[in-house]
Amino acid sequence: xxxxxxxxxxxxxxxxxxxxxxxxxxxxxxxxxxxxxxxxxxxxxxxxxxxxxxxxxxxxxxxxxxxxxxxxxxxxxxxxxxxxxxxxxxxxxxxxxxxxxxxxxxxxxxxxxxxx
Numbered sequence: 408x409x410x411x412x413x414x415x416x417x418x419x420x421x422x423x424x425x426x427x428x429x430x431x432x433x434x435x436x437x438x439x440x441x442x443x444x445x446x447x448x449x450x451x452x453x454x455x456x457x458x459x460x461x462x463x464x465x466x467x468x469x470x471x472x473x474x475x476x477x478x479x480x481x482x483x484x485x486x487x488x489x490x491x492x493x494x495x496x497x498x499x500x501x502x503x504x505x506x507x508x509x510x511x512x513x514x515x516x517x518x519x520x521x522x523x
Contacts, residue, residue, distance in 0.1 A: 414428065421474075423472075424450060424471075426467055431485075433486055435483070435484030438483075440478065441478060451512070452470045452481065453470050455513075463491055464489040465490075469485040471483075481504065
C-alpha cells in the first residue's frame with residue numbers, strides 16, 4: 408500500500424496541513440497561541456493529534472493555522488470517515504490543544520523554526 412504524503416498548503420495568512428484537500432473538519436477544536444512558525448506548529452499538533460486519536464477508525468488529522476494580528480488562530484481536528492461520538496471526540500481534541508505541557512512544547516519547538 409503506498410504511503411500518502413502530508414500536504415502543507417499556504418494561502419495568505421493561513422497554513423493548512425492535511426492528507427486530502429479540501430479539508431473537512433468533522434471533528435474540531437479551536438485555540439489561540441503566540442506567533443511562531445506555522446508549518447512547524449501544524450506538524451507538531453498533527454503528530455500529537457494522531458497519537459491521541461489513532462484508535463479512532465477512519466480518522467485523518469487536519470490542522471489549520473491562521474495569523475490574526477498578534478496571535479495565531481489554531482483549528483485542529485479532521486476528517487472522520489467512520490462512526491464516532493462527535494461531541495466526545497471534540498472534547499478529546501479540545502483537551503489536547505489546551506494541554507499546558509503540550510502547548511509549551513509545541514510553541515518552544517515552533518519558535519526555534521522559521522516563521523512561516
